[in-house]
Amino acid sequence: MSTPEKSYYPYYSPYDPCKPIKVKTYSTPPNLYLGFQPPNLPQFSPKEALRAGTLWKPLYDPYYSPYEKAKEGR
Amino acid sequence: MWVYEKKLQYPVRVSTCNPMLAKYLVEQYGGADGELSAALRYLNQRYTIPDKVIGLLTDIGTEEFAHLEMIATMVFKLTKDATPEQMKAAGLDAHYVNHDNALYYENAGGVPWTATYIQAKGDPIADLYEDIAAEEKARATYQWIINMSDDTDLNDSLRFLREREIIHSQRFREAVEILKGEKEKKKFF
Numbered sequence: 001m002s003t004p005e006k007s008y009y010p011y012y013s014p015y016d017p018c019k020p021i022k023v024k025t026y027s028t029p030p031n032l033y034l035g036f037q038p039p040n041l042p043q044f045s046p047k048e049a050l051r052a053g054t055l056w057k058p059l060y061d062p063y064y065s066p067y068e069k070a071k072e073g074r
Numbered sequence: 075m076w077v078y079e080k081k082l083q084y085p086v087r088v089s090t091c092n093p094m095l096a097k098y099l100v101e102q103y104g105g106a107d108g109e110l111s112a113a114l115r116y117l118n119q120r121y122t123i124p125d126k127v128i129g130l131l132t133d134i135g136t137e138e139f140a141h142l143e144m145i146a147t148m149v150f151k152l153t154k155d156a157t158p159e160q161m162k163a164a165g166l167d168a169h170y171v172n173h174d175n176a177l178y179y180e181n182a183g184g185v186p187w188t189a190t191y192i193q194a195k196g197d198p199i200a201d202l203y204e205d206i207a208a209e210e211k212a213r214a215t216y217q218w219i220i221n222m223s224d225d226t227d228l229n230d231s232l233r234f235l236r237e238r239e240i241i242h243s244q245r246f247r248e249a250v251e252i253l254k255g256e257k258e259k260k261k262f263f
Binding site: 027029030031034035036037050051052053054059060061062063064065066067068 | 084213214216217220221223224229233234235236237238240241243244247248251
């Protein structure tokens with residue numbers, strides 16, 4: 001399974017005016033890795049699928065704000 | 075021809091009175107990578123794309139209009155009862171002067187929608203690659219709006235829309251695989 005997020009550590013200077021963001025992250029959703037979708041992948045139930053936005057479990061990648069996560073201490 | 079269902083693709087609930095969010099959401103309404111651009115791009119490209127993937131462009135282009143309707147609902151709910159004073163505080167004073175509280179196809183910076191946002195090159199690979207890029211850009215836009223918003227109900231709907239961008243990108247990538255497939259050659263393993 002792929003990871004939905006990657007990170008890197010950009011250069012920052014001691015003279016930067018704002019508090020540096022030491023780790024930068026970006027989304028790498030599952031569609032980047034799947035290629036042509038193979039048959040018989042695991043599915044959500046129809047009810048779950050309507051909420052998730054997809055029938056296919058391997059293609060489900062919910063996004064939450066990192067700022068929201070930080071506030072909740074996640 | 076289309077058949078209209080008088081309901082939204084996914085429920086839209088807004089829990090806070092925050093017209094500022096409407097200003098951001100308008101990017102997905104009339105912005106370069108917004109839902110209007112997406113719908114018009116795909117529904118126009120489909121005439122000059124190989125038969126095998128016309129249906130895909132029709133389906134996704136149609137769904138983009140369903141997304142456009144969701145965004146419109148969000149923007150409307152956030153601004154319908156806003157006073158001129160509140161519009162001004164949300165940075166929507168220039169919008170109010172021109173449009174009152176009406177919706178308009180413009181981006182978050184107030185630039186009106188233009189057909190130059192979309193392309194139809196007539197080359198199937200070039201067009202599908204543009205479509206994949208458009209889906210990824212729309213996905214990123216949803217992430218930035220979610221980052222700016224602390225309305226949990228609204229973010230739930232935005233997460234749904236972002237997931238759909240991922241699925242659309244996946245299907246466009248598969249369309250490329252279909253069109254580039256060497257069908258005469260048998261594969262042996």
